[in-house]
Amino acid sequence: MDERILIIEDEDTLRESLSRVFTREGYQVVAVNSAEPALELFEEGSFDLILTDIILPGITGIELLKRVKEAAPEQVVIIMTAYASLETAVETLRSGAYDYIVKPIIHEEIKQIVKNALKVRALQKENVLLKKQMGGSYDLSRIIGQHPEILQIIARVKKIVETRSNVLFIGEVGTGKRLIARAIHFSSPRADKAFMPVNLRAIPAGRWEEELFGRTKESFPGSNLTTRGLLEEANGGTVYLNGVELLSPDLQLKLLRVLEDQEVRPVGGTQGIKVDLLVISSSNLDLGDLVKDGQFREDLYQRLKVVTLRIPPLRDRKEDLELLARFFMRRYAKEFGKTIKDLDPQALEQFRGYDWPGNVRELRAIMERASLITGEAVIGPRHLPALVSPA
Structure with missing residues (x-):
């Protein structure tokens, strides 16, 4: 270290x-x-x-x-x-x-x-770096695409950043929800405060409550340690909850109280801690359907979805494939010190014939690998994995 x-x-x-x-x-x-x-x-x-x-x-x-x-x-x-x-x-x-x-x-x-x-501290330093990268303004250039739904999302984000409204993303894994959440935060008046991404899928379910809400030393006999939760750490800024549909009924209720009262109550605590938060949440399932099935609280759903953005999968916006592929090509050529100048038309054709189950994240990984292994000025079919290449 x-x-x-x-x-x-x-x-x-x-x-x-x-x-x-x-x-x-x-x-x-x-x-x-x-x-x-x-x-x-x-x-x-x-x-x-x-x-x-x-x-x-x-x-x-x-x-x-x-x-x-x-x-x-x-x-x-x-x-x-x-x-x-x-x-x-x-x-x-x-x-x-x-x-x-x-x-x-x-x-x-x-x-x-x-x-x-x-x-x-590392997250705070990352926030400062990201703010510099984004210019501290309404620079939404990292949201790339010309598909009508993407253009509509960009237009709505420009309006959202001046409000205090909570935002809900609905979209498949890898569609760029976290990127858009960052754009909202770093283009908003909260840009100099914390952006706290919380991926519930990456945290064991048994630790969700303590990670989000913190705990008092009274909650564990013999402990002298008080731990602040991520919601309190994000005070004044934005928390991005990825996988909000996974929360248990008890944690759904605790999150609802945060949104209603602007207070966080740690595990074992009797007093709430005041917080000022913008909550951006995301799900790869339709929360409205989960509400109908009794798996998600309707009152929490209403609080989370003040603004709802549906992020289309990459297979539904294939006209953006070339824009995205060239963006990643330039990015990784610079990162790896390569002189990559172009994409072979055959490679682009293979991209268009693929369904992209991993969405933009998968395209980024493929372009990173292709940029790394090539010693040529053009990325072609031979640089692509067999999954994308025709049989």
Whole structure:
């Protein structure tokens, strides 16, 4: 790993223990016993995460937190404290801490909270990069196509970005739903806030509730760890829920309460946490049919589908095949340092004769492979997999 962690802890045994734990995990660790040398190190170089005790000799952990956040608002800081109280928690979070953990420190728990924090930081950096790539404006050029349905989607997206309306995508896997969700977010007034993509198919069902809503330390006896959920992490920005039809009835109800009350209630929590979210959801099934079959809540469906966009499969918009194929050809030629100039007409003809069950995602993968293996200026049938090529 390349991530750098700065640990500030005046208790020698704990400082050395944490240093060993995170070094074994592959992090680059710098550990000091007070805030003064920590601030000097912070000014001299960058750290992906700062882990500090709240009570330190001289400058306190809270004061350190405030100075760090004033200099670098994006810096991730986790506070450790031996004195758990609501007042302490509120002060640390209001001062900009990512989270706080109560001593005695349990290694497995603190490793998990650091891992989660760094995941959020990586997402924030990705958001900044994407915003730069998209120009911070209504640049929807990444939505490629001339098919009437695609042009209509682009026109509707331009109107959606100025609203606070939740959006529901209906479309097959690989049709570009996440790309359009990103375009909506990064063309909206929320562009400088988090874009939080959540693919429910990639998360074990048993972890959905904790991942989305977080948990309090009271929810697990003996645990000192409070985990913020992805919905809370996306506060002020956009959450993209891919596979929303998979949610259980209980989680459908919890999500409905988020949309109605703008509050997230963690597992084991008794109080809601206020959030401001734009929710973009997607399904490869028609949620209206699931409502009729009693498999999806109608009230949640109504909340999610304020704006509904149906994304056509690639087989229904084959006039866009050449545009998309050439876009990916140029992209991967540049990425791989190739001098690819054209697509053989026979290759395009084979594309048109194929049904594309994997949609745009499959076309992208085929063009990436073809661009990688070719040493020629033209991509032809011999560079395509047998599935696309005629028998």
